[in-house]
Amino acid sequence: xxxxxxxxxxxxxxxxxxxxxxxxxxxxxxxxxxxxxxxxxxxxxxxxxxxxxxxxxxxxxxxxxxxxxxxxxxxxxxxxxxxxxxxxxxxxxxxxxxxxxxxxxxxxxxxxxxxxxxxxxxxxxxxxxxxxxxxxxxxxxxxxxxxxxxxxxxxxxxxxxxxxxxxxxxxxxxxx
Amino acid sequence: xxxxxxxxxxxxxxxxxxxxxxxxxxxxxxxxxxxxxxxxxxxxxxxxxxxxxxxxxxxxxxxxxxxxxxxxxxxxxxxxxxxxxxxxxxxxxxxxxxxxxxxxxxxxxxxxxxxxxxxxxxxxxxxxxxxxxxxxxxxxxxxxxxxxxxxxxxxxxxxxxxxxxxxxxxxxxxxxxxxxxxxxxxxxxxxxxx
Numbered sequence: 001x002x003x004x005x006x007x008x009x010x011x012x013x014x015x016x017x018x019x020x021x022x023x024x025x026x027x028x029x030x031x032x033x034x035x036x037x038x039x040x041x042x043x044x045x046x047x048x049x050x051x052x053x054x055x056x057x058x059x060x061x062x063x064x065x066x067x068x069x070x071x072x073x074x075x076x077x078x079x080x081x082x083x084x085x086x087x088x089x090x091x092x093x094x095x096x097x098x099x100x101x102x103x104x105x106x107x108x109x110x111x112x113x114x115x116x117x118x119x120x121x122x123x124x125x126x127x128x129x130x131x132x133x134x135x136x137x138x139x140x141x142x143x144x145x146x147x148x149x150x151x152x153x154x155x156x157x158x159x160x161x162x163x164x165x166x167x168x169x170x171x172x173x174x175x176x
Numbered sequence: 177x178x179x180x181x182x183x184x185x186x187x188x189x190x191x192x193x194x195x196x197x198x199x200x201x202x203x204x205x206x207x208x209x210x211x212x213x214x215x216x217x218x219x220x221x222x223x224x225x226x227x228x229x230x231x232x233x234x235x236x237x238x239x240x241x242x243x244x245x246x247x248x249x250x251x252x253x254x255x256x257x258x259x260x261x262x263x264x265x266x267x268x269x270x271x272x273x274x275x276x277x278x279x280x281x282x283x284x285x286x287x288x289x290x291x292x293x294x295x296x297x298x299x300x301x302x303x304x305x306x307x308x309x310x311x312x313x314x315x316x317x318x319x320x321x322x323x324x325x326x327x328x329x330x331x332x333x334x335x336x337x338x339x340x341x342x343x344x345x346x347x348x349x350x351x352x353x354x355x356x357x358x359x360x361x362x363x364x365x366x367x368x369x370x
Contacts (some may be wrong), residue, residue: 021183173248
């Protein structure tokens with residue numbers, strides 16, 4: 001079990017269980033995704049959480065509807081997880097979809113996140129798998145750091161941007 | 177679970193529309209999609225069978241504007257209502273921030289409503305949530321049908337914690353945005369409370 005897995009099992013991801021990301025981690029993650037995209041000769045690399053929220057991406061991401069892609073990826077992983085449990089497996093940690101031109105490689109990082117790599121004939125499944133393995137380890141390290149920071153922030157009670165939200169703020173959202 | 181992204185200055189929350197088969201969950205989303213500004217909404221994705229029954233989920237991302245400089249993005253999901261899709265329903269509730277229960281007002285669907293509500297409680301529990309504390313709104317849909325049961329009767333049967341309750345006709349949009357606003361407000365209040 002990795003460090004991150006242990007931390008998550010202990011339920012320490014964040015104070016209230018939701019995911020919080022700060023600029024610094026976002027930059028580090030984006031850097032790692034960019035490196036993976038180049039190393040794996042991929043078109044797009046992005047990271048989604050298991051609930052379908054897109055976390056960061058690299059490559060030709062403006063060419064696709066990443067919000068939908070994130071949600072469908074999470075649905076896909078959730079359904080596959082369900083299948084795994086049905087037959088007594090813990091999970092299927094890698095999913096691969098082969099298309100005529102483009103392919104999608106999906107893998108789980110640190111139990112909670114999903115790494116998606118989209119590539120075409122300029123790369124190969126073997127290369128992608130190899131590079132993903134290395135990148136996953138790097139990503140896990142950043143995630144552990146994120147988790148630690150979130151926990152410390154929780155301990156020192158750093159306010160969420162919503163802590164001082166007023167009824168008027170909320171009403172204003174619906175005034176249009 | 178909500179996702180607060182300080183880098184992009186946005187907050188993402190997940191709302192799930194629950195209820196028995198053919199109660200109008202997808203119709204709610206379709207109406208919201210039709211009436212929202214193009215810049216507010218993403219694509220409406222429906223994973224449905226050939227006969228337009230929801231097979232896995234519908235998904236609609238919606239931007240509701242900014243609060244304190246943070247963009248609020250709501251991810252709206254429906255579940256498949258048919259009884260035998262229970263495994264899928266359970267998956268979709270993962271990480272939920274707020275639930276809308278869409279009840280079918282027709283008399284013949286009374287039992288289906290009650291069963292679906294019980295099923296919601298069970299599936300929320302499986303995901304580590306408590307139906308009594310999660311942001312939650314009840315919608316009594318299909319109020320225009322002649323066979324609709326009196327509102328008071330449905331309220332007594334289905335409202336279990338004094339949650340906000342709305343009468344609706346999702347096909348024409350009556351009550352749809354009111355329902356959405358009510359659940360969105362509760363979710364934001366919950367974020368404040370944390």
